[in-house]
Amino acid sequence: MKRVxxxxxxxxxxxxxxxxxxxxxxIRGKLGxxxxxxxxVLAAIAVVIxxxxxVTHTEERYGFVKWKGKASDYWFFIPMLILMTGNLxxxxxxxxxxxxxxxxxxxxLLIGFIEELIFRGFLFRSLLKRDPAPVAIIITAVTxxxxxxxxxxxxxxxxxxxxxxxxxxxxGFIFTFVFYKSGNLVICIIVHGMVDAFSKFATAERxxxxxxxxxFATIGIAIIYCLYLSRKQTALTKE
Numbered sequence: 630m631k632r633v634x635x636x637x638x639x640x641x642x643x644x645x646x647x648x649x650x651x652x653x654x655x656i657r658g659k660l661g662x663x664x665x666x667x668x669x670v671l672a673a674i675a676v677v678i679x680x681x682x683x684v685t686h687t688e689e690r691y692g693f694v695k696w697k698g699k700a701s702d703y704w705f706f707i708p709m710l711i712l713m714t715g716n717l718x719x720x721x722x723x724x725x726x727x728x729x730x731x732x733x734x735x736x737x738l739l740i741g742f743i744e745e746l747i748f749r750g751f752l753f754r755s756l757l758k759r760d761p762a763p764v765a766i767i768i769t770a771v772t773x774x775x776x777x778x779x780x781x782x783x784x785x786x787x788x789x790x791x792x793x794x795x796x797x798x799x800x801g802f803i804f805t806f807v808f809y810k811s812g813n814l815v816i817c818i819i820v821h822g823m824v825d826a827f828s829k830f831a832t833a834e835r836x837x838x839x840x841x842x843x844x845f846a847t848i849g850i851a852i853i854y855c856l857y858l859s860r861k862q863t864a865l866t867k868e
Contacts, residue, residue, distance in 0.1 A: 631685040639759075642751035646776070649674060649743060662736050662829070663729035671739040678746050691750040692814025697864065705861075706816055708854045709803055712847055713820045713827070719839035720832030733829045741822025748773045748801070749808045749817055757865065762809065769805045774798030796844045799851035800824070806855045812864030 634641065652674070656667045682691055696703070725733055748769055756765035774797035778790060804817045 631687065634681070634685045634687065638751055639755035642747060642755055645678070645747045645751060649747060650776070663725045663733040665732055668732045668736045668739070671736050671743065675739050675742050678743060682746070690754060691746060692808055692812060692817070694813055696811065696813050696816070705811065706807070708850050709807060709816070709820050712803075712850060713823050715843035715847065716824065716827040716831045718843055719836035720834065721830055722832040724829040724831070724833070730829065734826050737825035737829060738822040740825050741820075742818050744773070745804065745814055745818045745821050749804055749814055753805055753808065762863070766802070766805045766809060770798055770801030773801035792844055796847055799848045802855050803851050806858040809865050810858050810861045810863055
């Protein structure tokens with residue numbers, strides 16, 4: 630099964646993207662992130678992905694490994710950890726009442742797990758076998774960002790979606806570079822999940838200044854951070 634999985638990994642990546650968007654976008658549009666239905670679907674997808682990785686014994690291939698760097702190298706992740714808090718820069722609040730807030734936060738954490746496995750795990754690793762690393766990184770990051778266009782079908786405003794796409798592309802480059810250079814996807818899953826979860830603790834009073842500051846800070850830091858990471862030793866291979 631492992632050989633079949635690795636042989637058709639690109640097809641599997643595309644299939645998971647279609648399934649993930651096909652199920653979650655309609656639910657988000659009709660019921661919202663705080664719905665038990667959203668949490669249930671995300672949990673089911675996450676379980677399927679996790680079981681697939683375990684059954685095929687591809688944990689190391691998809692980044693479920695300990696950080697292999699020296700203790701002094703942990704600052705490697707600092708820019709990502711700082712940007713992780715960006716949704717709170719404008720203030721703190723609770724997005725939903727009662728148990729709905731719990732559903733929403735758990736859903737956001739699951740989204741971090743699912744999207745990292747699909748895009749950085751399945752998609753990036755499949756592309757890395759076929760294409761030069763820069764091409765694989767660009768395709769993965771841009772695909773991840775453009776994929777957020779589907780939020781238009783969930784009722785999100787046009788301008789907000791365009792901004793989100795550029796924001797997601799910047800994060801896509803960060804996550805892909807970190808995975809490529811460290812070989813560790815766990816840190817990407819944690820940060821991605823927390824970025825999304827913190828969005829449910831942002832103040833309800835919209836502050837355009839801090840929103841745009843976060844977007845432009847993410848894009849600017851992503852450029853500098855990825856240029857720095859490009860000079861680091863690479864942990865992943867084409868296999």
